[in-house]
Amino acid sequence: MxxxxxxxxxxxxxxxxxxxxxxxxxxxxxxxSRDLSHYLDAVRAGALADWxxxxxxxxxxxxxxxxxxxxxxxxxxxxxxxxxxxxxxWLAWLAWLPTLSLLAQLARAEPAPxxxxxxxxxxxxxxxxxxxxxxxxxxxxxxVFEPAISGRLAVGTLWRLHWLALIPRTDxxxxxxxxxxxxxIGAYADQLAPASGSATxxxxxxxxxxxxxxxxGAGSVVATVCYxxxxxxxxxxxxxxxxxxxxxxxxxxxxx
Numbered sequence: 189m190x191x192x193x194x195x196x197x198x199x200x201x202x203x204x205x206x207x208x209x210x211x212x213x214x215x216x217x218x219x220x221s222r223d224l225s226h227y228l229d230a231v232r233a234g235a236l237a238d239w240x241x242x243x244x245x246x247x248x249x250x251x252x253x254x255x256x257x258x259x260x261x262x263x264x265x266x267x268x269x270x271x272x273x274x275x276x277x278w279l280a281w282l283a284w285l286p287t288l289s290l291l292a293q294l295a296r297a298e299p300a301p302x303x304x305x306x307x308x309x310x311x312x313x314x315x316x317x318x319x320x321x322x323x324x325x326x327x328x329x330x331x332v333f334e335p336a337i338s339g340r341l342a343v344g345t346l347w348r349l350h351w352l353a354l355i356p357r358t359d360x361x362x363x364x365x366x367x368x369x370x371x372x373i374g375a376y377a378d379q380l381a382p383a384s385g386s387a388t389x390x391x392x393x394x395x396x397x398x399x400x401x402x403x404x405g406a407g408s409v410v411a412t413v414c415y416x417x418x419x420x421x422x423x424x425x426x427x428x429x430x431x432x433x434x435x436x437x438x439x440x441x442x443x444x
Contacts, residue, residue, distance in 0.1 A: 192273040193271045193272055195272055195275075197270060198267075198272075199406075199408075199409075201267075202415050203411070206402065209235065209418065210235055210236065210422065214234055218231060219429070222433075223433055224245060224430070224434055227429055227433050228430075236422070236426060238259070239259050239423065240426075242255050242259075248434065249430075249434045249435055250306070251306075252431060253427060254308075256426070256427055257287060257307075258308065260283065261287075264280060267279065275356055278351065278354040278355055279409070279413070281347075282416055285347075285420065288343050288344060288347055290304060291337065291343045292336070292343045294321055295318055295338070296318070297318065299315075309329065309330065310330070312324065313325065313330060318337060318338060318339065322334060332350065358409075361408075362410055365401060365405045366410060368401060369398075369401055369414065372397040373417065376391075376394040391424070398421075401414045402415060
């Protein structure tokens with residue numbers, strides 16, 4: 189595809205990828221896997237195979253999470269490139285989502301842990317204290333996050349403000365649906381606050397809302413954002429399945 193994609197082409201691709209998502213029966217098959225080896229084999233037999241192609245049984249949970257972040261960044265940028273150029277920066281900004289928690293750690297005074305140092309995006313600036321990290325931002329992809337790393341603004345707030353600023357001019361219906369989408373994701377974040385309830389239930393509620401919005405937003409870029417948000421939930425569930433089996437003995441999983 190050329191640098192300036194085509195909306196009709198993009199939405200056809202998004203619809204096709206949406207149709208390949210795992211169903212609940214598929215997830216139950218994965219959940220029945222009692223160790224990492226069997227879990228990886230089951231994932232590789234399904235629609236999420238590409239996301240675990242670089243993983244093996246020698247990697248720890250940090251390496252697994254790092255691999256998923258890398259694959260997510262690549263995938264979001266590829267999906268963004270399908271679309272008209274005006275929409276690409278806004279969609280590509282979603283690639284930062286799994287990295288926000290790492291960026292928040294860069295604002296802390298304590299030394300960065302080894303797993304953060306190993307991250308290909310945050311690792312190069314992680315050594316030292318926040319003031320030293322800020323001096324390394326010039327010309328780096330993380331420069332836009334300087335207000336968060338310096339502690340002047342929460343990283344999530346900074347991300348949302350920049351994302352809103354990137355939205356191209358569009359029709360009223362699309363803006364209305366994007367507003368509904370933003371509120372649904374905000375409600376999900378609130379439900380994940382401490383002692384607020386089950387993360388599984390909150391994830392399912394958001395997935396239901398996103399599915400309805402995907403249908404309502406058919407024919408517009410809203411469908412793309414809903415699909416990527418649903419995929420992010422799928423990857424969150426995949427990440428949990430992988431890291432649980434990496435961290436916990438088989439006997440603990442069998443007793444769960």
